[in-house]
Amino acid sequence: MKKKLxxxxxxxxxITFLSASVFLFxxxxxxxxxxxxxxxxxxxxxxxxxxxxxxxxxxxxxxYDYTKDNMYFEKIVDMGYPAxxxxxxxxxxxxxxxxxxxxLAIASEKIAKVDLKSDGxxxxxxxxxxxxxxRHLKVVPSKATExxxxxxxxxxxxxxxxxxxxxxxxxxxxxxxxxxxxxxxIANTLEYLVKDSKIALFTNDxxxxxxxxxxxxxxxxxxxxxxxxxxx
Amino acid sequence: xxxxISRKKHKFILSIILMLMLSLFIGECFATPSYTSSTAxxxxxxxxxxxxxxxxxxxxCLAYSIGxxxxxxxxxxxxxxxxxxxxxWLQSVMGFTGQTYGSTPYQTCSVTAYGWSNNVTHFARVLxxxxxxxxxxxxxxxxxxxxxxxxxxxxxxxxxxxLIVRFY
Numbered sequence: 001m002k003k004k005l006x007x008x009x010x011x012x013x014x015i016t017f018l019s020a021s022v023f024l025f026x027x028x029x030x031x032x033x034x035x036x037x038x039x040x041x042x043x044x045x046x047x048x049x050x051x052x053x054x055x056x057x058x059x060x061x062x063x064y065d066y067t068k069d070n071m072y073f074e075k076i077v078d079m080g081y082p083a084x085x086x087x088x089x090x091x092x093x094x095x096x097x098x099x100x101x102x103x104l105a106i107a108s109e110k111i112a113k114v115d116l117k118s119d120g121x122x123x124x125x126x127x128x129x130x131x132x133x134x135r136h137l138k139v140v141p142s143k144a145t146e147x148x149x150x151x152x153x154x155x156x157x158x159x160x161x162x163x164x165x166x167x168x169x170x171x172x173x174x175x176x177x178x179x180x181x182x183x184x185x186i187a188n189t190l191e192y193l194v195k196d197s198k199i200a201l202f203t204n205d206x207x208x209x210x211x212x213x214x215x216x217x218x219x220x221x222x223x224x225x226x227x228x229x230x231x232x
Numbered sequence: 233x234x235x236x237i238s239r240k241k242h243k244f245i246l247s248i249i250l251m252l253m254l255s256l257f258i259g260e261c262f263a264t265p266s267y268t269s270s271t272a273x274x275x276x277x278x279x280x281x282x283x284x285x286x287x288x289x290x291x292x293c294l295a296y297s298i299g300x301x302x303x304x305x306x307x308x309x310x311x312x313x314x315x316x317x318x319x320x321w322l323q324s325v326m327g328f329t330g331q332t333y334g335s336t337p338y339q340t341c342s343v344t345a346y347g348w349s350n351n352v353t354h355f356a357r358v359l360x361x362x363x364x365x366x367x368x369x370x371x372x373x374x375x376x377x378x379x380x381x382x383x384x385x386x387x388x389x390x391x392x393x394x395l396i397v398r399f400y
Contacts, residue, residue, distance in 0.1 A: 005242055051267045051376065058267065059277065059375035059391060061292035061354065064310035096263060097303040098290020099376075117309055124307035 029082065036079065036086050043072035044100055063102045076107045080198025081166060081224055084111055088133065091126050101126030108133065113193055114165035138231040140164050144171035148186075158185040166193050170225035177214050181207065199224060263302065264289040269377045277374065277391040280383045284371055287379040296373035297343045297355035298326065315349045318397065328399035338363045341398040344370055344385050354392040361385060366395055 047066050051058050057065050067073045076083060087104045094101050105126045109115060116122050116132045123129040147160045148171070161168055172190045176183060187207040194202045200220045206213040266287040274281050288302060295305040307321050315332070322328045322343065330345075331338055341361045347353035354372065359381070361368030366386035373379050386395040 008242075047376075055273060055276075056391075057375075058377065059354075061294050061304075061306065061373075061375060062308075062310075062312055063292075063304060063306050096290050098263070098288070099292070099304045100290070102304045102306065115309075117307070122307065124305050125303050 029086070032079070032082055033086055036076065036083055036090070039072050039075045039079070040090070040100065040104070043070055043076065043103065046070045046072055047099075063099055064106065066099060067103060067106060073103060073107060076104070077110045078196070080111060080196060082198055084108060085227055088130065091130055094126075097125050097127045102129075105129035111197075112165040112167060114163070114167075118163075134231060136165075137167055137228050140167045140228050141171060141232075144168045148172070148175045154183055154185040158189040161186065161189045162192065166197055167224065167228045169193050169197070169199075170221040170228070173214060173218055173221060176207075176210055177218070179210065181210075263291075266291075266373075266378050267376050269374070273377075274380070277389060278380065278382060278387045279389065280387050281380040282382075284379045284381045287373050287377075289376055291373055293355045293373045293375065296371075296379065297357045299357070312347070312351045312353055315352060315396065318345055318352045322397075322399050330397045330399050332397055333365060333395075336363070338365060338398060339400040341368075341400040343399040344395055345397040345399070346388055347393040347396055349396070351393075352396060354388065356382070356385075358385065358398075361398070365398075 047070065057068075060066075076087075087108050091101045091104055102125065105123070108129070114136065116129070116136055123132045144161065144164055147157050147164075150157065152160075161172060169190060172186060172193070176187060176190065184204070184207065187204060187210075191202050191204055191207075194200060200217040202213065202217070266289050268286075269277075287296070290304055291301055292304045292306065295301070295303045298305075307325070308317060313321070319330045322345075323330055328343060329339075331341070338361075341358050344356045344358055345352050345354070346356070356370040356372035359369040359371055366384050368385045369381065369383055370385055370387075371379060371381045385398070388394070
């Protein structure tokens with residue numbers, strides 16, 4: 001009798017553990033996903049701690065107030081591009097559309113260096129952010145090409161490309177490939193977008209020998225390129 | 233007899249384990265109740281208040297004021313909106329009509345906004361109102377705290393500020 005009970009208990013606990021693992025770690029990169037999950041939990045714990053000492057913030061409906069002085073929010077941003085698909089997946093799969101998800105949407109914009117609310121008709125919840133993000137990514141390849149091939153001066157092109165954010169980086173690299181220092185303003189934009197992305201390092205010094213830099217680093221942007229292109 | 237008791241014990245233990253398994257998944261899905269504020273905190277925020285409901289941590293005042301009791305809604309950026317930005321969103325996007333102080337006659341309203349012309353801080357859901365600026369009752373989610381009812385439309389201290397727009 002006891003043996004039967006122990007066996008049943010072991011099977012049930014085993015199924016529980018397996019299901020929890022699949023449920024909680026159903027992400028492409030398990031280590032990155034675990035890091036993200038830990039940072040998300042810690043981010044919310046920091047906010048909960050604030051409930052005792054910071055009345056003004058806890059009364060606030062402005063989600064950006066909860067990102068201030070929150071080191072775990074900054075850690076999520078510091079994860080760079082590799083966290084973006086995971087954050088998108090997290091918000092999508094979440095059954096909630098609350099503050100936590102909203103903070104992740106803010107983090108996504110910071111990582112990608114975009115402002116999808118700038119035209120006044122932006123998103124107002126995390127789930128709405130996903131739609132705007134998807135819509136933005138869909139047009140990045142064509143818009144980047146249109147900007148780069150236009151007759152505008154490079155300085156204007158550089159400003160327009162900045163607004164597309166990090167997703168435009170692979171397409172800017174394609175454009176700069178084969179150039180020999182003729183587009184320093186666009187190279188500046190690439191430097192700005194790629195900085196802190198955790199994909200590769202690029203500075204203006206690298207632009208003086210772009211062919212070499214491209215040979216060593218272009219492939220590192222394939223994941224980002226695919227992430228953008230899969231929206232078409 | 234002892235076999236029957238043993239089977240019943242077995243079933244009881246199994247049902248406890250299944251409940252624990254279920255709670256593992258449910259814990260990930262269910263929303264969290266709001267923080268509980270002290271009486272002193274409540275008195276520092278509003279001149280009149282009655283506790284209505286615990287509410288959810290995931291829900292903010294703007295969402296609650298327009299009838300959404302589960303989400304966090306915020307269409308603006310890092311700074312609180314000014315009066316014009318508030319009017320734009322609630323009128324042009326959400327379809328309300330806003331009335332500021334002096335734009336009489338005041339219609340029966342459903343949402344109120346609080347703060348100052350360069351810093352709108354809070355929103356409430358109106359329960360009753362008439363043609364007098366601050367007469368009526370309303371209910372609001374206080375950030376990550378609970379939901380409170382108020383006996384007039386201008387109940388807040390400088391924690392949230394005065395009534396600034398009525399929306400119908």
